[in-house]
Amino acid sequence: MLNFSFRKFLSAYTQRTNRLRWLYRRVCRPDGYEWAKLLRRHSGFHAMGEACCIQQNVTFTDPTYVRMGNNVHLTGCTIFGHDGSVTMIKQGWNIALDSVGKVDIRDNVFIGHQAIIMPGVSIGPNAIVAAGAVVTRDVPCGAIVAGIPARPIGSVDAHIEKLQSRLDVLPWRDHPNMQPGHLKPADASLDEIRLAHFFGKAAPHAPVPVLAPAMQ
Numbered sequence: 001m002l003n004f005s006f007r008k009f010l011s012a013y014t015q016r017t018n019r020l021r022w023l024y025r026r027v028c029r030p031d032g033y034e035w036a037k038l039l040r041r042h043s044g045f046h047a048m049g050e051a052c053c054i055q056q057n058v059t060f061t062d063p064t065y066v067r068m069g070n071n072v073h074l075t076g077c078t079i080f081g082h083d084g085s086v087t088m089i090k091q092g093w094n095i096a097l098d099s100v101g102k103v104d105i106r107d108n109v110f111i112g113h114q115a116i117i118m119p120g121v122s123i124g125p126n127a128i129v130a131a132g133a134v135v136t137r138d139v140p141c142g143a144i145v146a147g148i149p150a151r152p153i154g155s156v157d158a159h160i161e162k163l164q165s166r167l168d169v170l171p172w173r174d175h176p177n178m179q180p181g182h183l184k185p186a187d188a189s190l191d192e193i194r195l196a197h198f199f200g201k202a203a204p205h206a207p208v209p210v211l212a213p214a215m216q
Contacts, residue, residue: 039054040052046102052071059079061081061082069108077116106125112132122138128143137150
């Protein structure tokens with residue numbers, strides 16, 4: 001089993017040199033904050049602010065055209081900087097064309113899983129792009145957008161109020177994971193409380209009973 005010293009060395013080496021990424025991902029399993037740190041150094045973004053979190057399943061087609069502010073969180077989304085159909089049109093129609101654009105993601109933005117951000121848009125600040133949304137135009141400050149194409153469906157302020165009201169009645173409201181400075185995923189103690197709340201006192205990993213097939 002690989003020891004802690006090797007993982008620490010490998011992490012520092014890859015962060016510094018951008019080499020052995022595949023081994024670093026497999027052995028060190030960096031979280032979104034650590035992966036964002038690597039991308040900030042080596043992926044050629046126009047700019048990236050502080051405290052960003054980028055999961056490894058995020059795709060940037062043209063990082064040079066991407067600017068990110070502080071506290072940007074991206075998971076499983078795709079950020080486009082160009083229109084790929086242009087090359088086909090240039091060849092088929094024998095005309096000169098270009099279609100590229102910047103993506104400007106400002107402070108305090110979350111972009112959900114399988115969302116697609118098209119070229120030439122600005123997002124935020126203080127905005128949320130829902131999972132599966134296709135963003136083709138600017139996302140206003142403080143807005144939550146969803147759908148294809150993405151349209152405003154609410155405000156981040158209202159969303160925060162709703163989440164706070166829900167937390168007040170949850171049995172894990174005082175758990176350390178709920179505090180602003182705690183950014184790691186749920187630990188075993190929090191999972192245990194949640195599972196008891198959702199499913200009762202049954203064992204968290206109890207097998208689901210298999211029903212006999214109906215008689216023909």
